[in-house]
Amino acid sequence: MTSQVEEKAPKPIPQKRSFRRSLTIFARRYGMQIGIFFVFLVIWSIFIIGAPKTFLSREIYAAFMSTIPFFAIMALPLTMVVIAGEMDLSFGSIMAVGMLMFVGVFQLTGSVALAAVFCLVAGFLAGLLNGAIVVLFGIPSLVATIGTQFFWRGVVLVVTGAKPASLVPIKGTFLHSGTVGRIAGYVPSQMIWTIVVAILVWVLLNRHRFGAHVYLTGDNEDSARLMGVNVDRTRMLVFALVGLAAAFAGLVASLEVNYFWVTLGEGYLLRTLAAVFLGGTSVFGGTGTVFGTFIACFIIGTIEAGVVAIGLTGFWTQLIYGLIIVVSVAMQAILRKRLA
Amino acid sequence: MDYILEMRNISKSFGDVHALRDVDFAVERNEVVGLLGDNGAGKSTLIKIVTGYYHPDSGEVYFNGKEVTDLSVANARKLGIETVYQERALAVQQSLWRNIFMGRELGNRYGFLDVNGMKTKTEKLMLGSMGFTSSAVAPESVVETFSGGEKQGVAIVRALYFDAELIILDEPTMGLSLSETRKLLNFVQDIKKAGKSAIFIDHNVFHVYSVADRVVVIDRGRVAGEFMTEDITLDELMNKMYQVAQTGHMD
Numbered sequence: 316m317t318s319q320v321e322e323k324a325p326k327p328i329p330q331k332r333s334f335r336r337s338l339t340i341f342a343r344r345y346g347m348q349i350g351i352f353f354v355f356l357v358i359w360s361i362f363i364i365g366a367p368k369t370f371l372s373r374e375i376y377a378a379f380m381s382t383i384p385f386f387a388i389m390a391l392p393l394t395m396v397v398i399a400g401e402m403d404l405s406f407g408s409i410m411a412v413g414m415l416m417f418v419g420v421f422q423l424t425g426s427v428a429l430a431a432v433f434c435l436v437a438g439f440l441a442g443l444l445n446g447a448i449v450v451l452f453g454i455p456s457l458v459a460t461i462g463t464q465f466f467w468r469g470v471v472l473v474v475t476g477a478k479p480a481s482l483v484p485i486k487g488t489f490l491h492s493g494t495v496g497r498i499a500g501y502v503p504s505q506m507i508w509t510i511v512v513a514i515l516v517w518v519l520l521n522r523h524r525f526g527a528h529v530y531l532t533g534d535n536e537d538s539a540r541l542m543g544v545n546v547d548r549t550r551m552l553v554f555a556l557v558g559l560a561a562a563f564a565g566l567v568a569s570l571e572v573n574y575f576w577v578t579l580g581e582g583y584l585l586r587t588l589a590a591v592f593l594g595g596t597s598v599f600g601g602t603g604t605v606f607g608t609f610i611a612c613f614i615i616g617t618i619e620a621g622v623v624a625i626g627l628t629g630f631w632t633q634l635i636y637g638l639i640i641v642v643s644v645a646m647q648a649i650l651r652k653r654l655a
Numbered sequence: 656m657d658y659i660l661e662m663r664n665i666s667k668s669f670g671d672v673h674a675l676r677d678v679d680f681a682v683e684r685n686e687v688v689g690l691l692g693d694n695g696a697g698k699s700t701l702i703k704i705v706t707g708y709y710h711p712d713s714g715e716v717y718f719n720g721k722e723v724t725d726l727s728v729a730n731a732r733k734l735g736i737e738t739v740y741q742e743r744a745l746a747v748q749q750s751l752w753r754n755i756f757m758g759r760e761l762g763n764r765y766g767f768l769d770v771n772g773m774k775t776k777t778e779k780l781m782l783g784s785m786g787f788t789s790s791a792v793a794p795e796s797v798v799e800t801f802s803g804g805e806k807q808g809v810a811i812v813r814a815l816y817f818d819a820e821l822i823i824l825d826e827p828t829m830g831l832s833l834s835e836t837r838k839l840l841n842f843v844q845d846i847k848k849a850g851k852s853a854i855f856i857d858h859n860v861f862h863v864y865s866v867a868d869r870v871v872v873i874d875r876g877r878v879a880g881e882f883m884t885e886d887i888t889l890d891e892l893m894n895k896m897y898q899v900a901q902t903g904h905m906d
């Protein structure tokens with residue numbers, strides 16, 4: 316395909332890149348990820364030293380692997396939304412909308428598979444609607460998703476009359492064991508799903524054209540448009556993927572407790588967002604990693620148990636959350652400048 | 656005439672602002688056309704219609720003699736129109752290779768990227784055409800760290816890498832040092848030698864005069880006049896430009 320360019324150019328001798336320079340490039344590329352992993356190790360060590368009995372036992376990790384996925388499954392695709400320079404505050408409500416659909420379809424047809432499919436489709440479409448509002452009307456996503464967050468929660472409350480629904484009939488089906496069952500009696504299935512989602516999002520972001528366009532859109536929308544990137548389609552899709560993940564997370568969280576509460580998802584908003592930002596994704600868009608978010612989910616998810624286990628009262632939890640988030644994000648800001 | 660690009664009766668408004676009114680504009684095969692005009696004259700709008708970024712309100716665009724009705728950025732690039740934008744159109748937080756292949760990443764039909772292929776090609780381009788012989792730059796380097804001239808180099812090499820028929824350079828000398836400007840003007844001459852066509856837009860009459868075969872002057876959304884550079888001296892052109900800026904017409 317090329318071109319006058321390569322042919323006419325003289326062949327220069329490629330210089331060997333110095334070790335120091337390679338190190339800089341490596342640090343710039345992986346610095347944030349190394350940083351967040353280091354934070355994770357420090358916090359973990361503190362917990363092990365402070366409460367060895369708890370943090371050297373198998374049970375605590377089984378508990379983490381069962382509860383962290385509820386928000387980690389959403390935080391991973393949410394990372395793509397933030398990289399694209401957008402924001403989503405509606406995923407908590409979409410969790411409930413998905414389950415509303417699940418319960419409705421299950422009661423109508425008695426089919427677990429059909430109910431699960433409709434649940435996921437509802438989540439995808441609700442997310443797509445977010446994207447459509449942002450793209451078609453040019454409303455900032457922060458505002459648009461505050462709106463849809465109230466709207467979808469309202470829909471759930473109106474339709475159900477705020478009455479919860481039992482999911483006990485689902486127990487014993489393939490869906491139940493496939494999403495929240497325990498593998499070898501120990502590893503919760505939802506942990507496997509979280510890893511699957513992490514791998515899928517990583518591949519999309521790093522090895523697929525879609526992910527390349529997500530980074531470009533968030534980095535410089537005008538440049539991306541000038542170079543022929545379909546910015547609008549990219550935006551719509553990232554929102555739709557978060558919606559899809561939210562519906563799945565809602566399904567997993569509900570099946571775990573065998574109940575659909577209409578308040579499902581209300582507690583997840585801030586910790587999911589916190590995980591994305593703690594993981595080093597820039598609020599301005601253009602940068603962010605799946606690894607960072609993944610590790611940050613485990614930091615956020617272990618603090619509560621850790622704080623109690625080392626003998627502090629639960630009141631300390633939020634204080635320590637705040638401290639870790641502010642300190643880490645400040646560290647990242649400094650790191651970013653240093654590495655630039 | 657053998658035109659590679661021909662535009663007839665192009666008009667474009669943004670609200671109340673008539674950016675272009677009934678503009679006729681053409682580029683012959685293997686011709687370098689200089690586009691001159693004051694700020695807001697409509698040069699960039701005209702260019703962004705050629706590249707598919709804006710759609711004209713009325714008028715026709717012909718490429719290689721065939722009318723093109725569905726001109727989008729992607730289609731324009733497929734036709735062989737490449738652009739070096741005034742704003743450079745880089746994503747500075749991304750690596751060099753991602754910028755080179757922006758919007759047309761190499762990959763298979765399922766959209767999976769050929770990352771190694773892109774990195775290797777970027778490395779070749781860097782050492783060959785971009786003149787980045789310093790060991791400080793790698794395909795993985797983030798563009799943010801580059802100097803103004805280096806960034807411009809990225810934008811130009813990106814346009815030249817893909818086998819372009821028509822290369823558009825929109826204010827390419829902006830922010831360049833003297834030697835970088837010289838290099839750029841040589842680039843434009845190379846385009847001509849390679850049998851390709853170019854549209855060269857600049858404020859600077861000297862730059863345009865030195866490389867263009869023909870100069871088109873745009874003022875307030877209209878074509879105010881055009882000259883073959885061999886028929887006019889630089890002084891005459893300067894005077895005409897001055898007159899256009901004052902009165903809106905040539906005579």
